[in-house]
Amino acid sequence: xRRPHENVATVLVDPAVLAELELDLMALDLWVWPVAxxxxxxxxxxxxxxxxxxxxxxxRGAWDCARDWTPVWVSxxxxxxxxxxxxxxxxxxxxxxxxxxxxxxxxxxxxxxxxPRLPVRHELGAERDTA
Numbered sequence: 001x002r003r004p005h006e007n008v009a010t011v012l013v014d015p016a017v018l019a020e021l022e023l024d025l026m027a028l029d030l031w032v033w034p035v036a037x038x039x040x041x042x043x044x045x046x047x048x049x050x051x052x053x054x055x056x057x058x059x060r061g062a063w064d065c066a067r068d069w070t071p072v073w074v075s076x077x078x079x080x081x082x083x084x085x086x087x088x089x090x091x092x093x094x095x096x097x098x099x100x101x102x103x104x105x106x107x108x109x110x111x112x113x114x115x116p117r118l119p120v121r122h123e124l125g126a127e128r129d130t131a
Contacts, residue, residue, distance in 0.1 A: 005114035007087050008033070008073035009095055012055055012066040014105035021102050028094050029077030033118060034070055040116045055107065066107045074099075075118055087112075 013021055013032075022032040035041065036048035051071040056063045080091040092112070099106050 004117050006073075006075050006116070006118050007112045008075045008115050009099070009108055009112055010035075010051060010055070011072050011074055011099065011106050011108040012052060012063070012069040013072055013102075014066075015068075015070050017102060017105040018070055018072075021106065024101070025074060025095075025098055028098055029079040030095055030098065031075045031077055031118070033073040033075060035073060036070075038073065038115075039119055059107075063107045069107070073115060073118075 018032075018034075025032055034044075034048070035051050036044040038044060041047050048071050052066075052069065055071070056067055074095060076087060076091050076095075080087060082088070096110055099108055
């Protein structure tokens with residue numbers, strides 16, 4: 001049985017626009033988690049280096065401009081979920097469209113991966129349930 005996980009997009013972001021991107025995504029209930037400081041990572045700086053290197057090298061020169069960019073995970077807020085149902089395609093479309101608006105300053109592949117559950121999303125959900 002697969003352990004509970006969070007669906008995320010792994011994105012390289014130009015540090016000059018990281019705050020702007022985060023605000024744009026936050027308005028869509030999409031959350032930016034820099035890999036280096038993510039609360040689920042024991043050695044964030046090391047993992048960030050590895051993620052960035054793997055993504056840049058996989059593109060064989062096409063993403064060399066992103067060699068020093070910040071690797072982040074983008075997760076989906078509670079508004080995108082309907083109980084235990086799978087993440088709807090509209091969530092994927094909203095994410096890819098938002099990243100497309102920042103195309104000059106982000107690099108990503110159009111796929112999601114899974115990471116251990118990120119705590120804030122679930123803590124916010126608990127607050128909503130008790131309000």
